[in-house]
Amino acid sequence: MRPALRSLAVLTVPLLLGGCIATAATDAYGPGDPGFVTVAGQVAPALGGNTPIWVQTPEQARAASERVRSMVHKKTISAETAVQVALINNRGLQATYSDLGISAADAWQQTLLPNPNISVGLLGIGQPGLVAFKTIEGMVANNILALLTHKRRSEIAETRFRQAQMRAAEETLRVANETRSAWIETVAAFETVALLNQARQAADAASELAEKLGETGAMPKAAQAREHAFNAELVGQIAEARLAARLAKEKLARAMGLWGADTAFFVPDALPPLPGRLMNKEHVEREALQRRVDLQIAKIELEATARELGLTEATRYVTDLGLVAGFESEREKEDGKTRLTGTAQVELDFAIPIFDSGAARMKKAEFTYMRAANRLAERAVNIRSQARSAYLAYRASHEIARHYRNSVLPLRNQIEEESLLTYNGMITNTFELLADTRARIGTVLIASRAKRDFWLAEAGLAAAIHGGGEAPAAGGGGEAAVADAGGGGH
Numbered sequence: 001m002r003p004a005l006r007s008l009a010v011l012t013v014p015l016l017l018g019g020c021i022a023t024a025a026t027d028a029y030g031p032g033d034p035g036f037v038t039v040a041g042q043v044a045p046a047l048g049g050n051t052p053i054w055v056q057t058p059e060q061a062r063a064a065s066e067r068v069r070s071m072v073h074k075k076t077i078s079a080e081t082a083v084q085v086a087l088i089n090n091r092g093l094q095a096t097y098s099d100l101g102i103s104a105a106d107a108w109q110q111t112l113l114p115n116p117n118i119s120v121g122l123l124g125i126g127q128p129g130l131v132a133f134k135t136i137e138g139m140v141a142n143n144i145l146a147l148l149t150h151k152r153r154s155e156i157a158e159t160r161f162r163q164a165q166m167r168a169a170e171e172t173l174r175v176a177n178e179t180r181s182a183w184i185e186t187v188a189a190f191e192t193v194a195l196l197n198q199a200r201q202a203a204d205a206a207s208e209l210a211e212k213l214g215e216t217g218a219m220p221k222a223a224q225a226r227e228h229a230f231n232a233e234l235v236g237q238i239a240e241a242r243l244a245a246r247l248a249k250e251k252l253a254r255a256m257g258l259w260g261a262d263t264a265f266f267v268p269d270a271l272p273p274l275p276g277r278l279m280n281k282e283h284v285e286r287e288a289l290q291r292r293v294d295l296q297i298a299k300i301e302l303e304a305t306a307r308e309l310g311l312t313e314a315t316r317y318v319t320d321l322g323l324v325a326g327f328e329s330e331r332e333k334e335d336g337k338t339r340l341t342g343t344a345q346v347e348l349d350f351a352i353p354i355f356d357s358g359a360a361r362m363k364k365a366e367f368t369y370m371r372a373a374n375r376l377a378e379r380a381v382n383i384r385s386q387a388r389s390a391y392l393a394y395r396a397s398h399e400i401a402r403h404y405r406n407s408v409l410p411l412r413n414q415i416e417e418e419s420l421l422t423y424n425g426m427i428t429n430t431f432e433l434l435a436d437t438r439a440r441i442g443t444v445l446i447a448s449r450a451k452r453d454f455w456l457a458e459a460g461l462a463a464a465i466h467g468g469g470e471a472p473a474a475g476g477g478g479e480a481a482v483a484d485a486g487g488g489g490h
Contacts (some may be wrong), residue, residue, distance in 0.1 A: 029111075031231040032056060034104035035165045036097065040103070042169040042293065043176075046466035050080060052087040052172050054097045064088050072258065073104040079183045082256055087172065089257035096171040103164030110157035113150060117141040119326075139326035139345075156304060163300040170293040180459050182252040184271065188452035189245035189471045191270045195448060196238045199441040200231075225386070243370055271451055274401055281391050284465065288387035296362035299377040305365075305372040312358075312365040322349035333427025383464075390457070390464035397454040404447035412440040 038053050043052065055064050068089045071081055087093065123135035253263050281287065289295060327341035332339050336364075463469055 025153050029104040029108035033101055038165045039168045043172045050084045050087055055094055069262055072262055074264050076266040076298055082183045083176050083179050084181045085256045086175050090175050093255055094393055096168050100164050100168045103161050105291050107157040107161040111154045114143045114146050115226045135330045135363050138327045139324055141322055141324040156307045166293050168299045170467050173307040175462045177459055177468045179255040182255045184455045186248040186252045188265045189248040191448055193241045195445050196241050200234050252281055271455055278398055284387045284391045285384045288383050288465050290464050292383050296378055298379045302372045302376050305369045309365045309369050312361050318334055386464045391460040393457040394461045397457040401450035401454045404450050408443055409447055412443045
């Protein structure tokens with residue numbers, strides 16, 4: 001039996017190494033939240049005090065649901081509260097974290113050696129003079145190529161797992177930015193409704209006055225119709241603004257993952273005032289190149305592709321290499337005695353690269369690497385441009401909003417005050433006073449939209465620096481404006 005034992009010893013080292021590798025892989029990829037600490041650390045600078053949470057058990061889900069309800073149910077929520085709720089309760093984000101766990105399991109699997117195959121056979125069953133059998137054979141087969149390439153495959157798996165972590169971080173930032181932008185749009189939409197309701201008070205007064213003057217014959221029918229039309233158009237604008245506000249709130253609820261009773265939340269009546277000082281981002285391009293998560297994903301993709309290219313090159317000619325070791329023990333009966341003889345056996349199994357030399361696989365791997373390199377370069381160029389554009393929009397939108405606040409609105413207020421004085425002095429009539437009031441409210445609406453565009457631009461700047469998608473473009477369609485009661489614009 002000694003020759004058989006010597007042959008089986010060939011596989012002893014791979015088996016022992018496999019046990020050590022399994023223990024190390026369990027420590028690296030086996031915890032309940034593999035890689036999530038890295039994800040949380042990556043997004044922390046962009047999220048401020050908000051923290052993502054990975055919900056995995058029913059107990060954690062119940063605790064998260066109770067926490068979310070305590071934060072939003074019948075309460076007025078801030079932008080930071082909305083973002084924190086989304087980081088806890090957005091099911092799409094939780095699905096991305098599950099993808100992270102799947103990637104960890106895949107990486108774990110790649111680090112493990114294939115299990116050996118063991119076969120045992122009996123020959124000469126029922127042989128006369130021998131009990132049960134004549135010959136017993138045992139074989140152990142193992143994949144030697146898997147052992148030789150184990151380090152390369154483990155490095156590739158670890159690289160792909162790091163990429164999965166960055167993808168989870170990117171999705172976390174995307175959800176946070178989407179929620180913040182939805183909150184800004186919702187608050188701005190309800191602020192627009194409030195301003196239009198103020199304009200309607202002036203329109204109702206003008207319409208009622210026009211009707212009374214018409215009854216006395218002091219106002220022609222065309223002028224009366226003009227005031228009534230303005231009032232009717234404003235009613236339609238208010239209805240559209242209310243619909244836009246409700247739809248914006250539903251979008252915010254979706255981003256936060258709310259349904260049922262949890263949708264009974266409120267938002268502030270107006271957006272925060274403009275900040276006194278702006279962030280100074282003279283080196284915004286460099287900062288974006290250092291922090292953008294999607295650029296890190298592209299870099300890791302290039303690294304993983306390079307490692308895969310090296311593995312393809314290493315296994316170009318030898319794609320399968322197996323080692324089979326075994327023994328054969330035969331019993332023979334001679335002179336009334338049973339004699340036992342053993343024979344060792346070792347086999348090497350591999351494919352001969354006659355028809356497939358691996359050239360096609362090498363060419364594919366090389367082009368895959370070039371594709372990854374070009375996409376990385378493209379991403380870097382785009383990130384530079386996005387950072388410049390976002391910073392330009394951030395500063396310009398602040399200048400525009402500040403111009404309306406500091407220059408246009410004071411002039412409109414002064415015009416309305418002077419109009420009120422001349423009205424009290426019986427110099428101007430009621431309709432002129434109401435027209436100046438409507439003009440002031442119209443300017444307030446424009447200033448409100450300019451303030452909304454600034455806060456959206458600030459969210460877009462954060463996304464351009466850290467990653468996670470761009471905020472919606474400022475100055476989109478569907479804006480509410482007070483109708484002009486004068487001229488032929490109806």
